[in-house]
Amino acid sequence: MIQISNMSKSFGKQTILRDVSVDIDTNQITGLIGPSGTGKTTLIKCLMGMEKYDTGSIQIDDTAVPNRKLLNKIGYMAQSDSLYHDLTGLENIQFFAHMYGRKIPKKAVQSTLDLVQLEQHKKKLVQHYSGGMKRRLSLAIALINQPEYLILDEPTVGIDPVLKLNIWDQLHDLKKDSTLLITTHIMDEAMKCDQLLLMKNKGIAASGTPQEILENFGVSDIDQVFLRLEEQEYENAPVN
Amino acid sequence: MRMLQLIKRICKQVLRDKRTLALLFLAPIFVITLLNYIFPDPDDEVTIAAVNVSDEVIDILEDNDMIVKQEKAMDIKSYLEEGNASAVLEEKAGEWTLTILNDNPMDEGPAIQGSSQAVMETNLNDLSDNIDDMITNMEDMSANVEDMIESIHEMMEQLPPEVAQNMNINLDMDMDDTDIDTDIDSEIDMDEDPITVEYIYGDESYTFFEILNPILVSFFVFFFVFLIAGMSMLKERSSGTLEKLLSTPIRKSEIVFGYLFGYGIFAILQTAVIILYSVYILDMEIVGSITNMFIINILLSFVALGLGLLLSTFVSSEFQMIQFIPLVIIPQIFFSGMLNVDTMEPWLQWIAPIMPLYYAGNTMIDVVLKGFTLGEIIAPLSILILFIVIFVTLNIVGMRRYRKV
Ligand SMILES: Nc1ncnc2c1ncn2[C@@H]1O[C@H](COP(=O)(O)OP(=O)(O)O)[C@@H](O)[C@H]1O
Ligand SMILES: [Mg+2]
Numbered sequence: 001m002i003q004i005s006n007m008s009k010s011f012g013k014q015t016i017l018r019d020v021s022v023d024i025d026t027n028q029i030t031g032l033i034g035p036s037g038t039g040k041t042t043l044i045k046c047l048m049g050m051e052k053y054d055t056g057s058i059q060i061d062d063t064a065v066p067n068r069k070l071l072n073k074i075g076y077m078a079q080s081d082s083l084y085h086d087l088t089g090l091e092n093i094q095f096f097a098h099m100y101g102r103k104i105p106k107k108a109v110q111s112t113l114d115l116v117q118l119e120q121h122k123k124k125l126v127q128h129y130s131g132g133m134k135r136r137l138s139l140a141i142a143l144i145n146q147p148e149y150l151i152l153d154e155p156t157v158g159i160d161p162v163l164k165l166n167i168w169d170q171l172h173d174l175k176k177d178s179t180l181l182i183t184t185h186i187m188d189e190a191m192k193c194d195q196l197l198l199m200k201n202k203g204i205a206a207s208g209t210p211q212e213i214l215e216n217f218g219v220s221d222i223d224q225v226f227l228r229l230e231e232q233e234y235e236n237a238p239v240n
Numbered sequence: 241m242r243m244l245q246l247i248k249r250i251c252k253q254v255l256r257d258k259r260t261l262a263l264l265f266l267a268p269i270f271v272i273t274l275l276n277y278i279f280p281d282p283d284d285e286v287t288i289a290a291v292n293v294s295d296e297v298i299d300i301l302e303d304n305d306m307i308v309k310q311e312k313a314m315d316i317k318s319y320l321e322e323g324n325a326s327a328v329l330e331e332k333a334g335e336w337t338l339t340i341l342n343d344n345p346m347d348e349g350p351a352i353q354g355s356s357q358a359v360m361e362t363n364l365n366d367l368s369d370n371i372d373d374m375i376t377n378m379e380d381m382s383a384n385v386e387d388m389i390e391s392i393h394e395m396m397e398q399l400p401p402e403v404a405q406n407m408n409i410n411l412d413m414d415m416d417d418t419d420i421d422t423d424i425d426s427e428i429d430m431d432e433d434p435i436t437v438e439y440i441y442g443d444e445s446y447t448f449f450e451i452l453n454p455i456l457v458s459f460f461v462f463f464f465v466f467l468i469a470g471m472s473m474l475k476e477r478s479s480g481t482l483e484k485l486l487s488t489p490i491r492k493s494e495i496v497f498g499y500l501f502g503y504g505i506f507a508i509l510q511t512a513v514i515i516l517y518s519v520y521i522l523d524m525e526i527v528g529s530i531t532n533m534f535i536i537n538i539l540l541s542f543v544a545l546g547l548g549l550l551l552s553t554f555v556s557s558e559f560q561m562i563q564f565i566p567l568v569i570i571p572q573i574f575f576s577g578m579l580n581v582d583t584m585e586p587w588l589q590w591i592a593p594i595m596p597l598y599y600a601g602n603t604m605i606d607v608v609l610k611g612f613t614l615g616e617i618i619a620p621l622s623i624l625i626l627f628i629v630i631f632v633t634l635n636i637v638g639m640r641r642y643r644k645v
Contacts (some may be wrong), residue, residue: 048643049644050483051644066645067645068489069489071488072489074487076484078480078484079486081480082481082484084249084481085251085479087253091252095249096484096485096488098241098245099242099245099485099490100488100489101241142607145488151343166402182267182581
């Protein structure tokens, strides 16, 4: 269980997150949805202990973040591909697997490679991978330590539709053992999440299951929710 | 365990990168070889043109291994510009003039030195000739005086005895006394060099390169290791892999030490290649022990690693890394033992001790040319170790930028 309470974060004078409080439940997929630049990545980096948050608290399984040991149970996929281009796909996976300091069985490596359909490309240097292949390799690396928490920053960008569906199926399978937090700015992916956190105006503007949110706003898709939020903001703004 | 895997990965990457390998091992060898042949050999002869110069001076010049071309009066400037000689030596009414182009200190230094020595020697020879003449004159004089006394005696004998008695001149001087001591030792050896140069370390045959080479060895170790460590850390940061690495439970110190030892392996190999090449292929003379050379340069390479990793955190592109070279690397050359720090401006003397190459370069000279033992170089070595400790600490602290624990 991830508990964020009254967390604020600013870069210099620019406030990115203000008083964010949210609980993320276990064994489901929580989608962090919002337009680019609303602070999704920043929130995730605070969760990982990569950025220092200014006030409030973040706890994962009752351990305060930042904590190095906590990282043992987190699988992280950054927004940009973080791969060694001069190593092969397999070497990348093996290297990061070793960083978790425990033996990761060959079978686990193999099954993650199968999951992202990179088995026949594993001996290729990453510099010869396509964008989608790199994304999939990054995902495989995030999964390699069989983490309790899987934090994925825009995992499906640049992946073709068929494979994207495939990956979403796999992510739902992972729910048995893991808690997933996934960011995206692609609204139709939102419907695939169990819980949604809509980010707007330096915080979480709405939360709940996709159905609840659509009903609350009386609209038929998530895009319109953001339009509504925009309108509300406009109406609430002081007249000048 | 994690550190070992990191080291393994770095080795794999470096071995696959042929350019980096070439930069590490071939580039320093290429430059050192080039420098070895660029600097003139002091045994090479310097050519001097002599205008209206006596044979005596020419003989001395030739004795000093110079090639002398005897020329008539001419346009000295164009003669030198055409490269006919390094200098023109001229005598006019006892005044000596040496003309040089002043565009190549390497050639002209020996020409100036040789000519002034030759002129000085002839002057000294003239002086000793004069002294010889003087002595001969004096001998003649004393002989004359003796003759005079003799004739006075004869004269007196011819005078009437009473007159002679009245005059009562005591001429019974001991004739030996008049023999003025003219046995002046005129055998002062004038053929020797006016100055004998004693070399405390090494001998006359040291080329400039031989003094420079120990410094260069250290410089290359420092430069290439700095560049490669900095560049690879920069790549790790800009590709996002450092951030990804820090999302695993690896310790920040494990990353820094992994990098230090991973690239340290190549730094040590590079040091070995440069030193062995200088000593065995280029015949660099070493008075001290080769082990001490290794110790100095391996420590220095770790300083370079630490500094490279550290500075790479302040840059966002390869080009910005290159911008550090004139700021951080080039100034260190001047303090590395090539120039005497003691005679520099006081504020420069304060700067010298913060430069790792100042310690490494000067200590290399101490070991290679002066044969210092490990005990005698322990102080600068400790300072290099201190540099390593400082840089490693700063690197670990600097990683906080990417993860707070
Ligand atoms: N290191 C940083 N320094 C300053 N501003 C930053 C930094 N990282 C992100 N920001 C700013 O924070 C805001 C949110 O960025 P980000 O969290 O990446 O958004 P998202 O992931 O939702 O697209 C942006 O305006 C961005 O410019
Ligand atoms: Mg983002």
